[in-house]
Amino acid sequence: MGTTSGAVWGRTEQQDFRSRVRGTLLGVAVGDALGAPVHGLDLEGIRKIHGSEGIVDLAPAYGRRGTVTHFTQLMLFSVDGLIRAQMRRDTGVWHPPTDLHRAYLRWAATQRDWGPDERREEDGWLAREEWLYARRGPTRALLVGFGDDIMGTLDAPKNPAEAGPEAAVRSAPFGLLVGWEPQLVVRLAVECAAQSHGHPTACLAAGAYAVIVHALARGDELDEAVRKALALLAVRPGHQPVxxxxxxxxxxxxxxxxxxxxxxxLAGEGTAEGALAVSVYCALVGEDVRHGLCLAVNQSGPSGAAGALTGGLFGALYGETALPPAWLAELEGRPTLLVLADDFAMEMTQGPALHGPTGAAPGWLARYPRGA
Known part of the structure; x- marks a missing residue:
């Protein structure tokens, strides 16, 4: 596995990494889609609608089966922002939280505008995907956090009382920065969480989730990945709840x-640390991916978040082939997810060839403009 942006990747390593990237992104989306129809219902309400076993298959939400919500939307823009952040390393102007914030502002525009007609060339291809221009239950914290151009920071966080799981879900792609040291992955996720969910628990849950995905993407088993996260959390003030x-x-x-x-x-009050705990538990005890995801969403807490977090863990751990094919076939936005996953894998393994000092691919720079 490559460990730096300049590392040489073998073919087998590249294929394994791409499978884990695809698995993580598709896993988040599939878990989100499974939980979307029951998000906000208590367990009794879920069983009243879906039977005594609860929800065990994709069900209609927002007009069709397989639809995703703001959890997946923002996760996609995380990937877009990370690709641009990596590209900007060449320029000497490198501050990944700023690139992520710009990406989240592009997401916020999709929640305000009718469609992609108003997007500029420098917004890139993802912001012109028409299917993303749909409001899928974005929380007030997200709309407020990205409602203006001011970027929340750890010193001045947006929504400092907000402890929900939204920031943790969008942090899954940070764990795919396998060339980064784990403590830097935690730091990036924590800093980016503060842009909308400033409560320390929400920020640290995001950091913990990102670094668990990071360990899985590097080949660790889940229990070992969690132990590594605990060690990294221990040095951070306010870590105890997480x-x-x-x-x-x-x-x-x-x-x-x-x-x-x-x-x-484990879910408790439905805040970030509870959703994180549910995802770890369900990924550990699930007989297979389908069973683990169903276990995660059949609860009174934030089912969509728990499903998305669990799916991301399964995908990073086993790769895309472990995810239920029938669910993937119905998944909204699947072509976009696959293209973005493959672009991310390409950037992380072959970035210097795409935009290094010795040459650049014009098509790549058009897809991910450095100036936005």
Whole structure:
């Protein structure tokens, strides 16, 4: 596995990495789509609609099966922002949180505008994808956080009381920066979370999730990835709620057969650390990806977030081939997700050939303009 932007990747390494990138992005989206129809319902309400087993298959939301929500939308713009951040390393002007913030502002424009007609060339190809111009339940914290050009920071966070899981979900792609040191992955996720979810628990849950994905993408098993996250969290002030939630998730694995009761206990009040704990638990105890995802979304907390986080873990751990093919076939935006995943993998493994000092690919610079 390459460890720096200049590393040489073998063919087998490239294929494995691309599969994990695809798996992570598609996993987030599939988990989001599974949870979307029941997001906001309590367990009793889910069973009333979907039967005693709860939801066990894709169901209609926003007019059709397989639709994704703001969780997936923002995750896609995270990828777009990361590609541009990597490209900007060549220029000597490099501050990834700023590139991510610009990407999230492009997402915010999709929530205001009727369609992509108003997009400029420098907005790039993703901002011109018409299917993204749909409001899919964005929370107030997101609309406020990205409602103006001011970027929230750790010193001056946006929505400092907001502890929801939205920032954690959009942090999945940060974990795919396999050439970065883990502590830098945590830092990026924490800083970018503060742009909309300034509560320390939300920021640190985002950092923990990103670095767990990072360890998985580098080949670790999930329990080892969680232990690495706990070690990195331990040096950060205010880490206790997130660390406790992760430890509870690991402990719950040994407490009898998995079921909704255990998931409800871990989910708690539906804040970021609870959704993170649910995702770790369900990815550890799931008999397969389908079972783990169903376990994650059949609960009274934020089902879409829990499903998305769980799907991202499965995808980073096993790659795209582990995800349920029937669900992928119905997934909204799948072609966009695959193109973006492959572009990300290309940038991370072959970036210097695309825009290095010795040459540049004009088509690449048109897709991901450096100036925006």
């Amino acid at each position: 660390s406790d939630a992760l430890r509870q998730a690991l402990g719950a694995v040994r407490q009898g057969p998995p079921g909704p009761t255990r998931v409800e206990e």
